[in-house]
Amino acid sequence: MHAHNHAGGERPDQRRAVLEGPEISRALTRIAHEILERTKGGHDLTLLGIRTGGVPLAQRLAERIERVEQRPVPWGALDITMYRDDLRLAPARALGSTDIPPEGVDGRTVVLVDDVLFSGRTVRAALDALNDLGRPRAVQLAVLVDRGHRELPIRADYVGKNLPTSLRESVTVLLEELHGRDAVLIGPAKPRPGAPESAAATPGGAR
Amino acid sequence: MQHLLSAGDLTRDEALLILDTARELSQVSERSVKKLPTLRGRTVVNLFYEDSTRTRISFEAAAKRMSADVINFSARGSSVSKGESLKDTALTLQAMGADGVVIRHSAPGAARRLADWVDGVVINAGDGTHEHPTQALLDAYTMRERLGRVEGLRVAIVGDIRHSRVARSNVLLLTTLGAEVTLVAPPTLLPVSVDTWPCAVSYDLDEVLPKSDVVMMLRVQAERMHSSFFPSAREYSRRYGLDADRLARMADHAIVMHPGPMVRGMEISAEVADSARSTVTEQVTNGVSVRMAVLYLLLGGAIHRPGNQGEPR
Known part of the structure; x- marks a missing residue:
């Protein structure tokens, strides 16, 4: 919902695009190949997109891998709301759905997929959520944009683009499936609820 | 909230x-x-x-x-x-x-x-x-799971409405969610103010049954009764109890609900309570x-x- 507001261009003039559709597409194709290389063909691979921005990205990566390897790759969605560390800073949020493919996560190489890596708190929550769902053989992380400013010892295994930013800036990822267009925008930071350094931002919104 | x-x-x-x-x-x-x-x-x-x-x-x-x-x-x-x-x-x-x-x-x-x-x-x-709002919420949830929606459903709530907090909460919630509720009970077991409730009232279960998507049976709350509200348990059961014959007259898709605890043989027969149409354990x-x-x-x-x-x- 929030993402739509942002995408609708509350302050379009103040934001500039740093990645456009074709660059995002190329970055995802490269990540798909990297995943196949690192997982040696990806035979026990499962892609899980973190709601909301990570889900279409997980689907697109699964399609690209399928195109290369000629076999389907299980992908799903992970909602991390109940595992957030900032739940008590705002009124209770609506939950998204968690959809785990029928193969489950036990014994599989799970690649978590998200749009922006910032403080690392969302990924921390995702690791906790995953822990309650089963025991993967390994967990890796793929992100479209790494904007730095980590607050936890977390790093990505696959990065679409490293984007050096200041905390006075926000990064917004727009995706065709959610907002009707692919782009990564940088704009001035909006005041966020809770602590100013708190990184868990509105899913799919500006971070 | x-x-x-x-x-x-x-x-x-x-x-x-x-x-x-x-x-x-x-x-x-x-x-x-x-x-x-x-x-x-x-x-x-x-x-x-x-x-x-x-x-x-x-x-x-x-x-x-x-x-x-x-x-x-x-x-x-x-x-x-x-x-x-x-x-x-x-x-x-x-x-x-x-x-x-x-x-x-x-x-x-x-x-x-x-x-x-x-x-x-x-x-x-x-x-x-007075009220039991989480019971009404779980009843609405059960209807949604079984029948796919609440809006537009025709729900009959049958039995001791007068002493039932479940009935009042259900009437309020189901009306908010767009269902049509009909209360079915003998006149003595309807609350005095029932004409102000946003629902229909009937004294005849057999008339309402075939038109209902959901039939919710309520227990006769003897522990809250300080006088007698109907001649005998047997007569009550005859007129307002749900047995296999009545179940057969319900629509094929219709479900039977009960908030529990049930009194088998009184408001609901054992056969109906254990049938596949009954959602009693799902409700729990x-x-x-x-x-x-x-x-x-x-x-x-x-x-x-x-x-x-x-x-x-």
Whole structure:
């Protein structure tokens, strides 16, 4: 919902695009190949997109891998709301759905997929959520944009683009499936609820 | 939404949010780890002044699945039997740091009074013959799961409406959600003010049955009856009990609900209670998911307390 507001261009003039559709597409194709290389063909691979921005990205990566390897790759969605560390800073949020493919996560190489890596708190929550769902053989992380400013010892295994930013800036990822267009925008930071350094931002919104 | 006191306080959007949240949370009950960390560090007190098994256990299971600390308090064998008032008990619980109180009491309005006295969240788990909002929510949830929707459903609520908090909460909630409710009972078992309720009334079960998508049977609450409301149990059962013959006259897709506890042979025959059309055990399962959703939505985020504007404690 929030993402739509942002995408609708509350302050379009103040934001500039740093990645456009074709660059995002190329970055995802490269990540798909990297995943196949690192997982040696990806035979026990499962892609899980973190709601909301990570889900279409997980689907697109699964399609690209399928195109290369000629076999389907299980992908799903992970909602991390109940595992957030900032739940008590705002009124209770609506939950998204968690959809785990029928193969489950036990014994599989799970690649978590998200749009922006910032403080690392969302990924921390995702690791906790995953822990309650089963025991993967390994967990890796793929992100479209790494904007730095980590607050936890977390790093990505696959990065679409490293984007050096200041905390006075926000990064917004727009995706065709959610907002009707692919782009990564940088704009001035909006005041966020809770602590100013708190990184868990509105899913799919500006971070 | 600060408390859950009456099903009538819920807007359509709030009710749907609870039902949607419950649906997501029902997944947790199917996993190997049936627990979420969301309410860690929150304390929920089950304050039960009336005997109850399923509601108390359901709330307890829901709170524990969300990792809240649960304190069970039943009036029997406590300071209440020494004469302590509800208000003093409430203030004691507050002093012990209860974030949420789930209250079951024989007096209508007890939950609302309690909400004035304590800072925390109050959830009405049944106040006398008045309301039982989480029961109505789990009934609506069950209809949604079985029939795919609540809006436009024709729901018959049959039996002891007069003494039923379940009936009142269901009429309020189901009307908000767009269902058409018909109450079916002998005139003596209808509340005096029933003409002000947003529903239809009938004295004839056989006339209403074939037109209903949902038939909800209620128990005759003998413990709340201080005079006689019908000639004999046998006559009541003949006219208002659901047996196999009547079940056969219902629409093929229609379901039979009962909030429990059932009195087999009185309002519902054993054959009907055990049939595939009966949702009695599903209602119990769904109750846990719905109560998890209510606890999450009321206690999971910032709690508004007078004087601290929702800051984390």
